Amino acid sequence: MTNKQYDMVGIGIGPFNLGLAALAEPLDEIDAVFFDKEEKFEWHPGMLIDGTDLQIPFLADLVTFADPTSPYSFLNYIHRQKRLYPFFFFNRFDIPRQEYNEYAKWVAEQLSSCHFSSKVVDVIPKNEEEYYEVKIETPEGIQTVNAKHVVMGTGSIPLVPPAFEEKLNEHILHSSGYLHKKEEIQKGKHVTIVGSGQSAAEIFLDLLEEQTEHHYHLTWFTRSSNFFQLDQSKLAQELFSPDYVNYFHSLSFEERTSTVEDLNPLRHGIESSTLTKIYDLLYHRSLKxxxxxxxxxxxxxxxxxxxxxxYELECKQLKAERSFQYEADRLILSTGYKPKISPFIERIKDDIEWEDDKRFKVTKDYRLVFKQPRNHHFFTLTNIEHSHGSGATNLGLSVQRNQRILNVIAGRDVYPVPEETTFQTFNLF
Structure with missing residues (x-):
């Protein structure tokens, strides 16, 4: 592998780059390789709670929207596991989150282009030769490969409020580590969850279901003005479409940043089924x-x-503007995630265009915009909420992202991106 020239090197192997690898695999004109520092593929292992489902239909797998005949589709996976009939009788579009993780691991194991225990430690532009020199730390030592194009798919990391960053321990943790610390959490007498989204609700429900066995008081606080339900209406869901992403990207930076807030009910709400389970369980318990x-x-x-x-929590009821202290001995911060930006972006920070001091400019086909145009592209699937809105982190749109990237690298529409996919129109002009 050392010193080999590739058309594309992917940094990170989460669902986004894994889908890119699966779609690139049958293409003769693209020689691709992907690296990840972890030993194997795992998708949010600390939140694979029994009984939780993926929030999108199984059709939004790694490949189907680009190629339903791909051997890496979820349907082929479930067929190979001899579970197609049980899945048919299951009769649902959404699938267990644990099953999605097993499906993605199955795909990763089949792709020779995916290398784990391989950490990308540097990316050096060789502008005159029009390629990137990529250095990878492996168990065998540092290796170097050359890439015509680079795709940064480094995903996200837990977002912990600054006041709590130095205080995390086995009793104070981010929700991403929930299952790893669940046994220790349930030894507490007063467990508090902070957050407003689906993850907070799932943890609350999981602890509520087992509350009578462990006898803890359970608290749920959120800064939001309510525990908002996810908007799953059909017209609203059309905002997770290639057409809407195209429209969103055409807006000014100021309009895009303000519009992202309007998308919160679609992206950060709680599924109605989860809220119903919580309320019904509370009602039945209240009989006693x-x-x-x-x-x-x-x-x-x-x-x-x-x-x-x-511990004593410093709290404030925002509407009443009243501060108070609250006691707890276990705290779970379900405070979301932030983009994980690779440090080698520092090498090119002065060469690329920025929309503000933290958000770089990104083209519709996911390329960083260089001040001096170049033919060796640096694509990003990370830190693009400001440029692609609802298409930034949604699994259902990850295939569309990968289609655009592969089309640019191949120089032709190997996977045509569909148009006019919605009944509503976002811009008549």
Whole structure:
């Protein structure tokens, strides 16, 4: 592999770059390789809670929207596992989150282009020769490959409020590590969850279901003004379409940043089925008396201090503008994620265009915009919420992203991107 020239090198092997690898595999004109520092593929292992489902239909797998005949489709996976009939009788479009993870691992194991335990430590532009020199740390030592094009698919990392960053421990943790620490969490007498999205709701429900076995008080705080339900109406879902992404990208930076906030009910709400399960369980428990549960919106948790064998939370009810202290001995921060930007972006930061001090300019086909145009492209699937809106992190649109990238690299429409996919129109002009 050392010093070999590739058409494309992918950095990171999450679902986005894994789908790119699967679609690139049958293309004779693209020689691609992908690297990830982890030992194997795992998709949010700390949140693979029993009974939780993927929030998108199984058709939004790694390849189907580009090539339904691909051997790497979910349907082929379920067929190979001899589970097609059970899945047929399951009779649902959404699938268990654990099953999606197993499907993605199955795809990764089949692709010789995917290399794990291989950390990309540097990317050096060789502009005159029109390629990138990519250095990879492997168990055998540092290796170097050359790439005509690079795709950054480094995903996201937990977003922890600054006041809590230095205080994380086995009792204070981000939701991404929930299952790894669940046993220790349930030893507490007062467990508090902070956050407003689907992950917070799933953790609350999981702990609520087992509350009577462990006898803890369970609290759920969120800064949001309510525990908002995910908007799953059909016309609203059309905003997860190639047509809407094209429209969103055509807007000014100011319009795009303000419009992202309008997309929150589509991207950060809680599924109605989860909210229903929570309420129904609370109602049934209430038949035996008061349920040891506290649920409060419009509540900011700004800091935490050690107090005795537990902790004291600094809180504020935002609407009433009243501060208060709240005791807990276990705290779960379901505070979301932020883009993981590779440090070698520093090498090219002065060569690319920026929309503000943190967000680089990205073309419709996911290329960084260089001040001096070049033919060796640097694609990004990370930190693109400001440029592609609902298409930034959605699994259902990841195939469309990969289609565009492969079409640019191949120089032709190897996977044509569909147009006029919605009944509504986003721009008549």
């Amino acid at each position: 008396g008061k349920v040891p549960v506290t649920i409060q919106a419009s509540t900011e948790v700004s800091d935490i201090h050690k107090k005795g064998n537990g």
